[in-house]
Amino acid sequence: GAGVSQSPSNKVTEKGKDVELRCDPISGHTALYWYRQRLGQGLEFLIYFQGNSAPDKSGLPSDRFSAERTGESVSTLTIQRTQQEDSAVYLCASSFRQGAYSSNTGELFFGEGSRLTVL
Amino acid sequence: AQRVTQPEKLLSVFKGAPVELKCNYSYSGSPELFWYVQYSRQRLQLLLRHISRESIKGFTADLNKGETSFHLKKPFAQEEDSAMYYCALISLFSGGYNKLIFGAGTRLAVHP
Structure with a gap:
């Protein structure tokens, strides 16, 4: 697709479970x-x-949160042993380059977010 | 420490009224500042950047280094301007990469 893609768009989980959020x-x-x-x-x-x-x-x-990126492409944000305070919208953004004097500096392209609800 | 402050959580105005969304920053170097906007059910997107000195959708923002401010202004608000507005600052870190630091955001509600 042309834009930043995130999945899932909505995730409801129980306290203590692990979740993975993906960003393309x-x-x-x-x-x-x-x-x-x-x-x-x-x-x-x-x-x-x-x-x-x-x-x-x-x-x-906290150390319950980790993220990785592979192939200079997809990234995964992992939250282990989720807590209720982790409930939020998790936004991913990408940018062409981040050089100090890049003309593109500052323009981030955002995904629609993954809404996480921890019960 | 680098910081962006947007003192108002909500700004409520009537259509046709002037709008000023306040943004103050704390940064030791030469700042680069931006305004991002999020309309209802849409993605967060760049509205304007100070370095371009542009006017987008009737909005302008002037960097005032003396007052460390970058307020967003529009002379006559429209209902379609209702959105969440975020002020952001580029913070240059060692290693040559930049991080965008956002303020807490101001929700603009324009009433008919």
Whole structure:
């Protein structure tokens, strides 16, 4: 597809279960971001990938959260032993490049998000 | 620390009224700032960036380094402007990559 694709769009799970959220970025986009959006709150940075490497994982809230990216393409965000406070919309975004003086710097293309509800 | 502050969670105006969505930032270097918008049931998307000095859908934003602000303005609000607006800052990290830091967002509601 032409845009960033995320799946599932909606996930309801029980507390303590593991979940995987998937992001397919725009083809050729080397930078990939995960953000979290809790109800009524702003966007919270989770992790950034440049290619398959994650130079910035500073936003991951706990060791229950992990993410990987393969083939400089698909990324998976995994939440283990989910808690109710993990309920949120998880947004993925990609960008063509993130050079310091890139004319594309700052324009992220977002997916529609994965809404996670932990009961 | 780099930070973006949007002091208003909700801004409610009538159609035709002027709009100003406030954004203040904290950044030690030379900032690059952006406004993103999320309309109902649509994806978050870039509205405008300060470096382009552009006007999009009647909105403008001027970077004021003295006041560390980047307020979004429109002289006459339209109902279709109702959306969630996020101010964002590029933060340059070592290794040459950038991270986009978002404010908490302001919901603009334009009433008929």
